[in-house]
Amino acid sequence: MQDISHHLQAVLRRMAIASSQVGRDAADIQLLAVSKTMPIAAIVEAYEAGQRHFGENYVQEAVEKINALADLPLTWHLIGPLQSNKTAVVAAHFHWVHSIERLKIAQRLSAQRATDLPPLNLCIQVNIDDEDSKSGCHVSDIEALVKAILPLPRVILRGLMIIPKAGNEVAFQQLTALRQHLLATIPTLDAAVFDTLSMGMSADMEAAIAAGSTMVRVGTAIFGQRKQQILE
Numbered sequence: 001m002q003d004i005s006h007h008l009q010a011v012l013r014r015m016a017i018a019s020s021q022v023g024r025d026a027a028d029i030q031l032l033a034v035s036k037t038m039p040i041a042a043i044v045e046a047y048e049a050g051q052r053h054f055g056e057n058y059v060q061e062a063v064e065k066i067n068a069l070a071d072l073p074l075t076w077h078l079i080g081p082l083q084s085n086k087t088a089v090v091a092a093h094f095h096w097v098h099s100i101e102r103l104k105i106a107q108r109l110s111a112q113r114a115t116d117l118p119p120l121n122l123c124i125q126v127n128i129d130d131e132d133s134k135s136g137c138h139v140s141d142i143e144a145l146v147k148a149i150l151p152l153p154r155v156i157l158r159g160l161m162i163i164p165k166a167g168n169e170v171a172f173q174q175l176t177a178l179r180q181h182l183l184a185t186i187p188t189l190d191a192a193v194f195d196t197l198s199m200g201m202s203a204d205m206e207a208a209i210a211a212g213s214t215m216v217r218v219g220t221a222i223f224g225q226r227k228q229q230i231l232e
């Protein structure tokens with residue numbers, strides 16, 4: 001586990017090289033450390049190495065970690081699927097949810113977000129390349145979903161997220177183009193707020209950065225292989 005700091009530096013180097021190769025500023029790309037299944041000690045180690053943003057997939061597991069680490073100035077992102085019976089606990093604990101795929105979940109999060117907390121940041125998960133998968137909003141439904149989320153008072157629509165099929169790096173460019181299309185067709189969508197493209201993981205962060213990613217979600221390259229799978 002003493003490798004986490006080194007791994008983190010290596011990932012930041014990869015991000016810096018990938019961005020400079022396409023003339024982007026590395027400061028425009030946020031690293032989200034995906035700590036699912038990893039122990040609290042691993043998160044603390046990453047924190048001590050300078051990492052502040054962490055991504056978790058499983059609500060129950062995440063809430064235990066968030067509560068245990070409440071004294072640290074961390075930003076918590078839910079990147080796994082969210083069922084409606086868990087929206088209240090998510091609204092109470094997280095700063096970001098990347099996996100919005102239908103209006104009902106966004107409405108519940110907005111209604112349940114306490115007024116003494118800042119609005120919850122949301123990204124819509126887009127199903128660009130996988131017709132069979134149930135994960136993500138289909139492209140044809142995105143515009144209506146964006147328009148319906150925008151007026152919700154306690155959430156802020158920050159952008160789009162994608163988990164493409166392995167090797168389908170064209171999907172990253174498609175997500176960038178989809179953001180541009182939405183900005184061009186929905187006048188009330190503010191590019192400075194709707195500024196996030198959550199895409200790229202350990203194996204494909206370079207391609208995602210080349211295509212315009214603003215947030216890469218990296219687990220294995222920081223924390224090593226995950227041993228267990230937690231099912232909710």
Ligand SMILES: *Cc1c(COP(=O)(O)O)cnc(C)c1O
Binds near residue numbers: 163201218221
């Ligand atoms: C697990 C996970 C990641 C991190 O994947 P690695 O290949 O370990 O970097 C990123 N995004 C999502 C949605 C995940 O579930």
